[in-house]
Amino acid sequence: MIIGPSIQLANVNLQYGPNQILSEITHQFDGGQCHVVMGPNGGGKTSLLRSILGLTPFRGQIDILWDESVNNGKAGTIGYVPQKAMFEQSLPLTVMDFILLNQTRSPLFWRQRQKDKQIALTQLDRVGMANRADRRMGQLSGGEQQRVLFAQALLDNPDLLVLDEPTTGMDEQGVRYLESLIHEFVNQGKTVLAVHHDVTAVRRLEAQVHVVNRVLVDSGDHSQVLVPEKIERLFNHYSQPAVSASNQSEVA
Template sequence: MGPSISLNDVGLRYENNIVLQDISVSLDAGKCHVIMGPNGGGKTSLLRSILGLTPFKGEINVNWTDSKGKIGYVPQKATFEPSLPLTVLDFILLNQSRSPLFFNFNKKHKVKALAQLARLGMADRAMFRMGQLSGGEQQRVLFAQALLDNPDLLILDEPTNGMDDQGVRYFESLISDLVKEQKTILVVHHDISAVRRLEATVHVVNGVLIESGDASEVLQTNKIEQLFNHYRSTPVSDVVNDSTVNSEVA
């Protein structure tokens, strides 16, 4: 099973810009959790804090049921030079074996790589160069790559950006399968209709934690405008000081 995650009074600022303040929430193990909110509300910064990629104030604990498991991560986007002779299959194999390109990859590696690509509907693009793919197709390949090690915790930052309808369907089906396997999924998403289909727990963030709960309760039509207003109705005061700064995730 994937881990639970607890955040206690988490705050983050860049120089004098307060990004997050007093974020306290518990994320249940083996569930899909979606972080939503307006642009600039701190969603990606919250993911980076959980991953230990940026200093933060407060406490974040990733609570594994047994020994520490594996973590998969998909960023918002990646850029690939079109002329770079790196195929989709090469990219997956490199991340699977950590071997130089000129090494001969064994059949087992290739079978596993193609199986992961097939889960995202990208097996027929295996011999395309990464730079030839659309942004949405590249996201699907990055997602396939993140699944190679069978992670127990999967963290996704706007994974459907640029995806067509077919790609979104593959993504939603796969998320459903992973939750059935009791993986913990943490995803930043902006599409309200898509999040409703995921049957996830939603956490709305705009500098502070606005609301948490089941998607059907949080994403009610009469609440949408208030929840996703760019203006912070609750001012984020300068309470993040230069005292204890933590950049490690337990």
């Protein structure tokens, strides 16, 4: 039933000037599962996601391997929710405008079809934001904006959903909406790849956890990685030289 892609990384390195962000990461994220990347601030989590999406130059090889039996062998669709977005309060862009703009890729002054609006409302309802469709984006709280960004990412019914700290600024109700949708995606055989920092939330997602701190520090089921004797060391800032894949387990 797996329709979401697996993701293979081979010797991935990323450097900004003299700063080594990612070092010799070789790994695979299996398809049809929820994967959560964790680690300390500055450890390279977001850079890894952006590299996978092709938004950041890197050295090495990253392959998104789609199921050839789906979509006649063509690549599937990807939904992406960035960590946050800034919307000017005075900008007359409503929640509905934002969703329609991303849905139709057409100027907002074009006649809006009722079908497009209904699709937009359906996705907004999935994140509990249908009742705020007429509000300006700049008037929403940061957590509400994140919900709208999540709704936008759902428009193309993605087979791979990439989330960078999706619950930033979000209230408990919003967190529950998103967690429910993530479970729904995985149950459909799709692949979810997220950066997250909340250990309790990640346990609820029943995710595969991959700790990145310039190198891949540890990887496995949340029940194996997020244990008390490991957690403190997993989130310490990088202080050791890069290790080879064969020695990575020793770092954890």
